[in-house]
Structures are given as C-alpha cells and as structure tokens.
Amino acid sequence: MKPITRFEHEKLNIGQEGFTKQHWDAFVKYNELHNNQFFDVLYNGIRFNQYVGIIQVGNFAVEINPKADKYDSTEKWQDVLLPMLKACGRIKAKSADAANLKKQNLNLLEVYFEYYLREIDLLIHSGLVKKYRKETSNVKALKGKLDFAGNIRHNLVHKERFYTSHQVYDVNHKIHQILNVALEIVDKFSSNSRINDVCKRVRMSFPEVAKINVNEQILNGIVLDRKTAPYERALELAKFIILNYSPDIKGGNQKMIALLFDMNQLWEEYVYVKLRKEIHSENSEFNGYTIQAQHSKGFWGNNSLQPDIVLKKGDETYVIDTKWKIPGNSASVEDLRQMYAYARFWNAEKVMLLYPGDREHSGFRAYKNREHDAILHECMMGFVSVLNKEAAITNNKLNQNIAIQVLNMITPD
Numbered sequence: 001m002k003p004i005t006r007f008e009h010e011k012l013n014i015g016q017e018g019f020t021k022q023h024w025d026a027f028v029k030y031n032e033l034h035n036n037q038f039f040d041v042l043y044n045g046i047r048f049n050q051y052v053g054i055i056q057v058g059n060f061a062v063e064i065n066p067k068a069d070k071y072d073s074t075e076k077w078q079d080v081l082l083p084m085l086k087a088c089g090r091i092k093a094k095s096a097d098a099a100n101l102k103k104q105n106l107n108l109l110e111v112y113f114e115y116y117l118r119e120i121d122l123l124i125h126s127g128l129v130k131k132y133r134k135e136t137s138n139v140k141a142l143k144g145k146l147d148f149a150g151n152i153r154h155n156l157v158h159k160e161r162f163y164t165s166h167q168v169y170d171v172n173h174k175i176h177q178i179l180n181v182a183l184e185i186v187d188k189f190s191s192n193s194r195i196n197d198v199c200k201r202v203r204m205s206f207p208e209v210a211k212i213n214v215n216e217q218i219l220n221g222i223v224l225d226r227k228t229a230p231y232e233r234a235l236e237l238a239k240f241i242i243l244n245y246s247p248d249i250k251g252g253n254q255k256m257i258a259l260l261f262d263m264n265q266l267w268e269e270y271v272y273v274k275l276r277k278e279i280h281s282e283n284s285e286f287n288g289y290t291i292q293a294q295h296s297k298g299f300w301g302n303n304s305l306q307p308d309i310v311l312k313k314g315d316e317t318y319v320i321d322t323k324w325k326i327p328g329n330s331a332s333v334e335d336l337r338q339m340y341a342y343a344r345f346w347n348a349e350k351v352m353l354l355y356p357g358d359r360e361h362s363g364f365r366a367y368k369n370r371e372h373d374a375i376l377h378e379c380m381m382g383f384v385s386v387l388n389k390e391a392a393i394t395n396n397k398l399n400q401n402i403a404i405q406v407l408n409m410i411t412p413d
Contacts, residue, residue, distance in 0.1 A: 003061035003107050006048055007074060008263065013045035018060055026057045026256050030246055038260055050324060052081055053260040054108045056189055063107055066263050068356035068386060069326055076387055076397075082108065083398050085261070088269045091115065109259055110195055113186045116241060117198050119234040120179060124205050129227050131173040136165045172209045175222060175231055180206065181214050182238035185245050189257050214242055267324040268293075268308045271354065271406065275309065278403035286407050289313045297345050307342045311410070317348040318410050320382075323355050331381050340367055343377035352380045352410050359383040361409055382409045 004017045014024050027046055031038050040047040052064045066084070067077040085091045091111065106114060138154055138161045150163040183206060187199050212218075219239045224232055246256045272293045279289045289311050296306040309320040319342045323335065331353050339351040350364055364378035384406055388399050399405075 003054060003056075003063040005063050005065060005078075007065050007067040007070075007077065008048060008050060008052060009070065011042065011045055011047045012062065013042075016045075019045075019062075020060075023057050023060050027055065030055075030256055030258060033246070038258075050263045051260040052263055052266075053258065055256070055258040055260070056109060057256045059191065061107065061109070064260075066266075068324065080386070080397055081261075082111065083396075084266060084270050087398070088266065088273055090261075106192065106195075109257065110190065110192050112237065112241065112259060113190050113195055113199070116182060116186060116234065116237040117195065117202050119237060120183065120202050120206065121198075123230065123234060124202070126230065128171045128176065128207065129231070130169050130171050131175075132167050132169050133173055134165060135168045136163070138163050171207045174212070174218070175228060175235065176207065176209045177212045178214055178219065178222070178242070179231075179234060179238050180209050181212070182241045185241055185257065188255060216243060219243070263324045264322075267356065268322040271320070271322050271402070272309055274403040275311075275406060278407065286411075289407075289411075299341075299345070305341055305345055307346070310346060310348075311407075313411070317346050319343065319346055319348045319351040320354050320406070320410065321351070323353055325355065326357055327353075327355060327381065331379075336379060339379050340377060343367070343379070347375065348377070349375055350378050350380070350410060352382045354382045354384065354406065356386045357383045358385050380409065382406065384409075 004012075004019075006012055012019055014021055024044075024046070027039070028041050031041065031046075037049075038051045039049055048064050052066045054061055054063045056062075065077055066081055067074070082091070085108075136150070138158075140161060143162075143164060145165045146162060154163045155161045183199070183203055186195075187203065190196050190199055219235075219242065222235060224235075240259070241257075244257055244259050246258070272291070276291050278284055279286050279291055290313070292310045292312075293308065294306055295310045296304045299305045307319045308322050311318040311320065319339070321335070321339060321342070335353055339353060342348065343351045361383055362381040364380045367377045367379065384402050385399050386402070388396055
C-alpha cells in the first residue's frame with residue numbers, strides 16, 4: 001500500500017484518491033479526541049494545517065509533507081520530513097541505515113516500524129532480561145506462602161497440589177508486555193511485505209507474555225536500571241507507536257494510527273540542534289557562544305516568557321524566535337510585541353524572528369520607545385532556506401549551512 005501525498009494546508013475531499021466517507025468519519029473522530037488540532041473539518045473533506053506525518057485507517061494512508069512556501073514546487077519539498085526528524089534525533093539512524101531506507105522507499109510509518117523491529121531483534125539476540133514477579137497459582141511442591149482459602153477452594157480433591165503465592169523469575173514482566181503490545185500494532189498496520197516477514201519472525205522469537213492494557217501512565221511509570229538500560233530505545237519507540245494508535249476509533253470497523261508532528265515545534269527544534277552543533281564543533285568561529293532552548297522567566301503571576309533560543313557571548317545576549325510561516329512585508333504586531341518583551345526581560349540588544357525562505361533579511365531596526373530603556377533594542381526579520389539549492393548535485397535536500405547563516409545574521413562581524 002502506497003500512501004497518497006498531501007502538503008501542509010492542502011485539502012483532501014471525499015472521493016479523491018480512495019478517500020471515503022468512512023475514512024472521513026475516522027479522521028474526524030480522531031481529530032475530536034485531540035482537541036481538533038490536527039486539521040480543519042470541511043463539509044466533504046478535511047484541510048490539513050501545520051501538522052505533518054502520516055495517518056493510516058485500515059489500508060488507507062495519507063502522508064502529509066512540510067512545505068513552507070505554497071508557491072514552491074512540490075518536488076522540492078518531497079522527502080524533507082524524514083531528514084529533519086533524523087537531525088532532531090526523533091529517528092536515530094546511522095548513515096548506512098538511512099541509505100538502505102531510501103532504497104526501500106518506506107513511508108514514515110514503516111520507517112518507525114523498521115527501527116522498532118530492529119531494536120527488538122537486537123534485544124532478543126542479546127538475551128532478554130528476566131525479572132522476579134509475584135504469582136498466585138497451583139503448584140505441585142509447596143513454595144512461597146500458602147493461600148489457605150484458595151487452597152481449600154481449588155484443591156479440596158487434589159491434595160497433592162498447593163495453592164500458593166510465590167515468586168517467579170522469568171521474562172513475563174511489564175517491560176516485555178509493553179513491547180509485545182507495540183509488536184501487535186506493527187503486525188496490524190505493516191503493509192510492506194518485507195516488514196511483514198520481519199515482524200512475523202520477531203514475534204515468533206519473542207516470548208509469550210501476559211496481555212495488558214497500556215496507557216500513558218503505565219508507560220511513564222517504567223524505570224530502567226543497569227540491567228534494563230539496553231531497553232531504552234525500544235521502549236521509546238514502543239511508547240511512540242502505542243500512544244499514536246487509536247483502537248477505539250472505528251470507520252467501518254477499521255483501526256487507526258497516526259504519527260503527526262507540529263512543524264512549528266520541529267522547525268524550532270531543528271534550528272536549535274543545528275546551532276548547538278555548530279557552536280560546539282571544533283574550530284568553529286562561534287565557539288565562544290552558549291545556547292539555551294526554551295529558557296523561561298517569570299512574567300506576571302504564574303505566567304512566564306519563554307523564547308525559543310537564547311544565545312550568549314560574554315555580556316551580549318541574542319534572542320531568536322522561530323516561526324514556521326511566510327510573513328507579509330512586515331512581521332505581525334503580536335510577534336513584534338513578543339520580541340520586545342523578550343528583549344526587555346533578557347536585556348538583549350538584538351532579537352530576531354526567524355522564518356523559512358529565501359527572502360532578504362530586513363536588517364536590524366530599533367524599537368522607537370527608548371526613554372525607558374537602558375539599552376537599545378533592535379529586531380530583525382531573518383530568513384534562512386530550509387532546502388539545499390544544490391540538492392541535485394549533493395543528493396541532500398536540507399541546507400547544511402543553516403546554522404552559520406543564522407549566526408552570521410544575528411551576531412556582529
């Protein structure tokens with residue numbers, strides 16, 4: 001099954017490319033469960049917003065790709081989401097793995113399934129961890145604590161048995177039960193024949209464990225120790241798969257799974273990761289800078305201010321707020337006021353609104369109200385291209401110089 005493709009803010013109407021009324025019903029119910037944040041519901045379709053990723057109902061899937069500029073060609077923006085997720089650590093892949101996935105032409109959902117199955121396979125070959133657990137059952141030898149009432153109830157005839165509460169040391173513990181739930185979801189939704197085969201093989205090698213209902217509280221309650229530390233990545237992927245699965249949403253009795261990412265958050269994270277890497281890299285001209293993400297300060301009562309990125313060098317402070325949108329000739333009044341508040345609270349001379357795109361930056365312009373300010377506050381509308389203009393030559397669609405371009409814009413010569 002190959003997903004149909006849409007971009008941010010595009011529409012999908014009932015009757016287009018296999019999208020039925022039953023699919024529409026499932027999409028609407030899923031959206032309602034998540035405060036209607038993922039898309040806008042139309043009379044006979046839906047309009048996607050800033051959330052990108054993949055949604056699958058039964059055998060029907062829609063892949064939503066990022067596209068900062070609606071006037072740009074769609075070919076430019078295809079295959080951009082996966083490299084951004086990898087750069088942000090949302091998908092941890094070696095370069096060889098990335099090349100293999102590209103050859104296999106997997107969609108985003110299948111990529112996560114692929115990595116999850118690899119992690120489980122690695123754990124199986126390394127040896128699954130056993131844990132002690134309490135069990136109450138009939139045994140042929142007295143061990144643990146005898147349950148007198150249960151023994152009378154179960155063994156009135158079978159005097160040779162004992163109904164006891166005792167400890168068992170095996171692989172049937174909560175971690176493996178959670179991993180098994182995610183394996184079942186992968187088995188339900190994987191339509192790629194090779195991933196199907198791998199999933200069947202992994203499930204055959206995985207031990208039989210008790211079936212449990214998993215929720216976010218159970219997932220967050222798992223604490224790893226020295227023995228279970230190798231399970232960290234597998235549990236991280238299992239949690240992601242389980243929490244994005246919606247077994248109770250039915251559109252013609254079809255189950256639904258969605259992996260969706262807010263491009264506003266992803267853009268902010270991507271810029272921060274690139275800046276941090278450049279600042280901490282050897283022989284960088286920006287080694288003297290420090291960087292903080294989501295640095296919060298109290299504002300009024302329980303309210304706080306929290307810019308996306310704060311750069312410092314000595315006594316100088318620079319604030320960057322990322323915006324995944326294409327503005328008009330000027331930034332919105334709300335954004336400019338927000339940046340002024342950041343400048344005042346962080347004593348920053350220079351603040352920048354950072355947008356995706358190829359436009360020329362506005363240059364720093366001073367806020368006019370200076371009589372109450374000890375220092376001059378200046379704001380810039382900065383633009384940086386997400387895409388690599390030489391992608392056809394380098395085979396890399398993302399701009400690899402984004403950090404240097406941003407730092408050169410906001411910091412002095």
